[in-house]
Amino acid sequence: MTEWTDTSSALRDGLARWLDALNTTSTGHDGTSAFPWDRWKLVKDSGLLRLPFESRWGGLGADLRTTMHVLEKLGEGCRDGGLSFSVATHVASTGVPLQRFGSTRLKEVYLPKICAGDAIGAHAITEPDSGSDALNMHTTAVRDKDHFVLNGNKTFISNGPVADIFVVYARTHPAGGSLGITAFLVERGTPGFDIGDPVAKMGLHSSPLSDLYFDGCRVPADNVVGRVGWGYRVLHHVMKREILYSFAISAGAMRHRLDRCVDYANTRRQFGKNIGSYQAVAHKIVEMKIGLETSRMWLYAAAEKVMTGVESTMDIAIAKLVTSENNTASALAAIQVFGGYGYLAEYGLEQELRDAVAGTVYSGTSEIQRNRIASMLGM
Known part of the structure; x- marks a missing residue:
């Protein structure tokens, strides 16, 4: 059983007072596909973006599990799934x-700008011809005196249209493999770096997505993140936390959805009885509960391994797979519990289903996670 420190609980409780405001500000509605700048300002003011960073950079110094605990509250209380995804x-x-x-x-x-939310961040990994095969990227970075020159394209870049700072992964050695990739920090407006228009997508509408284009983009060699050839090492570190952060948010959304369904099943009457008294409805809600708790156990157990330095690759893959698929199943079950009302946009459940489906694709598809687990089992 997870026990939380007073500090962890205080940080989580501190976010709660911002949640109503996040749900009532005017822009960033799912139907507009616009980035919710007014809600981003509230996120900045809440201190949420400061969680995992050291105090000397303006952070709050929260550890991994505490950061996840607070982000889970964001998923529970904020109905703008796109905004929550952009935060993660x-x-x-x-x-x-x-x-x-x-x-x-x-x-x-x-880092002070990132902690304050004054500069929005994104990273550029995926390419049109090498989605999940990150080591096969074709964007190149060639050393030219005190600069690297980047050429290539990136796609599916979350936060791309609004980001100020990008961590871009590019090939610096033609031999390929894990030692052939390097991470660079690239600012918006750098000559030779262009950002495409926002791309329409199924869900997470308020988290904008775009392509990036590099054509002779000169980046100072001092902007290498880590060392030349360390890109895969950087990416491995990042992806563990990206998965744990974003799917802790998903767990929060699952809890909110479960509570709504329990309340609805206990008040909605059909054929003279509350619908929760019918086994077909009750069992759907029970499966939602099991899915939530199973997901949380895997997420926080994986986080514990990451924090203690224990090998966690398989645990992260299982946590991602279990949570993304349980979240999608939970969203579909909620629509069925609400019946015709669940199909109406007014109730927000169809939006939650569209948002949930994305989790089975980003940060490595469900199929990739299964392949990774099978490989680690020796198959």
Whole structure:
């Protein structure tokens, strides 16, 4: 059983007072596909973005499990799934690698802006011809004196249209493999770096997505995150936290959905009885509960291994797979519990289903996670 410190509980409780405001501000509705700048300001003011970073950069110094605990509350209380996803992306994709691998100069210049939310972060890994095969990327970075020159394209970049700072992964050695990739910090507006228009997608509408284009983009060699050839090492560190952060948010959304369904089943009457008294309805809700608790156990157990330095690759894959698929099943079950009302946009459940499906795709598809687990089992 997980026990939380007073500090962890205080940070989680501190977020609660911001949640009503996050749900009542005017922009960023699912139907608009616009980034919710007013809600982002509330997120900044709440201190949420400061959680896992050291105090000397303006952070709160929360450990991994505490950060997840607070993000789970965000998922429970904020109905804008796109905004929550952008928060996790900002923190994990840019702040996390800079704090762990960035030079003192990079930290001094950029981490305070990331903690404050004054500069939005994103990372660029995926390419049109090498989605899940990250080591087969074709974007290149060639050394030219005190710069690297980047050429290539990136796709499916969350936060791309609004981000100010990008951690870009590019090939620096033609031989390929894990030692051929390097991570670079690239600012919006760098000559030779263009950002495509927002791309329409199924869900997470308020978290904008775009392509990135590099054409002779000159990046100072001092902007290497870590060392040349360390890109895979940086990415491995980042992806563990990206998965744990974003799916802790999913667990919070699952808890909120479960509570709604229990309340609805105990008040909605059909054929003279509350619908929760019918086994067909009750069992759906029981499965939602089991899915939630199973997901949370895997997420926090995996986090414990990461924090203690124990090998956690399989645990992360299982946690991601279990949570993403349980979240999608939970969202579909909620629509069925609510019946015709669940199908109406007014109730928000169809939006939650569209948002949940994304979790089975990003950060490595369910199929990739199963392949990874099978490989670690020796198959």
